[in-house]
Amino acid sequence: MPAPHEIKPVQHHSPIKELKKKLRLEALGRRDALTTEFRIEASMRIADFGLAALAVETGAVVSGFWPIRSEVDLRPLLFGLHERGARLCLPVIMDKQTILFRELVPGAPMIDTGFGTAGPPEDAAVLDPSLMLVPLAAFDVRGHRIGYGAGYYDRAIAHLQVKGLNPNLIGLAFDCQQVETVPDEPHDVPLEAILTESGLRRFG
Numbered sequence: 296m297p298a299p300h301e302i303k304p305v306q307h308h309s310p311i312k313e314l315k316k317k318l319r320l321e322a323l324g325r326r327d328a329l330t331t332e333f334r335i336e337a338s339m340r341i342a343d344f345g346l347a348a349l350a351v352e353t354g355a356v357v358s359g360f361w362p363i364r365s366e367v368d369l370r371p372l373l374f375g376l377h378e379r380g381a382r383l384c385l386p387v388i389m390d391k392q393t394i395l396f397r398e399l400v401p402g403a404p405m406i407d408t409g410f411g412t413a414g415p416p417e418d419a420a421v422l423d424p425s426l427m428l429v430p431l432a433a434f435d436v437r438g439h440r441i442g443y444g445a446g447y448y449d450r451a452i453a454h455l456q457v458k459g460l461n462p463n464l465i466g467l468a469f470d471c472q473q474v475e476t477v478p479d480e481p482h483d484v485p486l487e488a489i490l491t492e493s494g495l496r497r498f499g
């Protein structure tokens with residue numbers, strides 16, 4: 296029998312959750328079906344578009360992600376931003392609810408950070424990003440997004456906002472991850488723009 300804290304709220308099986316799950320699986324299926332060649336070329340285009348469109352000040356803290364599965368490979372963009380003076384950081388899973396961002400120093404060792412992810416080691420500085428390049432499973436024309444379903448990013452963004460920080464949020468995806476409409480939930484924080492292989496699109 297599960298301990299009380301392991302019992303999921305009834306809301307977990309709400310129609311909205313079910314619909315998000317379906318949209319997530321379909322979008323990830325389309326992403327998985329892209330060829331390696333397509334993903335590499337699209338990731339290079341994403342880097343070009345991102346470097347042309349994003350202004351970062353020297354010392355600005357930018358969070359990215361280290362690719363898992365069939366995700367966009369952000370490394371060309373991240374290292375371009377680093378050359379312009381950005382400080383980079385990557386998410387590290389701390390527990391079932393929490394990710395923190397540790398500084399990524401190019402050339403420094405990476406460690407296994409669980410769940411198939413790699414990240415900076417424990418002695419790396421913990422940073423609060425002012426620009427977040429957000430991974431996602433699916434997005435819509437309004438800038439609403441669906442993640443992997445753990446709520447890590449929604450919570451990390453809420454945590455920064457509680458501290459009075461208001462990071463710029465840019466979603467990173469391939470065009471094929473777009474869906475008609477992401478169902479709204481009160482905790483979802485919309486993106487201000489999405490960067491794909493066809494360019495940077497601003498919302499609102």
Ligand SMILES: Nc1nc2c(c(=O)[nH]1)N(C=O)[C@@H](CNc1ccc(C(=O)N[C@@H](CCC(=O)O)C(=O)O)cc1)CN2
Nearest residue numbers: 360361362363386387394410412430442443445447448
């Ligand atoms: N590259 C990258 N890093 C990232 C994220 C991301 O989306 N992309 N995250 C964005 O939030 C966080 C990690 N989120 C994750 C959420 C679920 C699973 C996952 O594989 N879950 C398994 C079950 C894991 C297990 O119990 O062993 C699954 O869904 O099958 C992995 C990472 C932080 N780092």
Ligand SMILES: Nc1ncnc2c1ncn2[C@@H]1O[C@H](COP(=O)(O)OP(=O)(O)OP(=O)(O)O)[C@@H](O)[C@H]1O
Nearest residue numbers: 315440441442443444445446447448449450453482
């Ligand atoms: N700010 C928050 N505070 C507390 N719980 C949250 C918050 N944001 C999300 N959650 C919880 O996390 C769970 C997953 O959320 P959701 O389905 O939106 O995941 P997701 O879109 O895949 O998110 P992410 O990409 O942020 O991991 C939900 O049960 C939700 O209640």
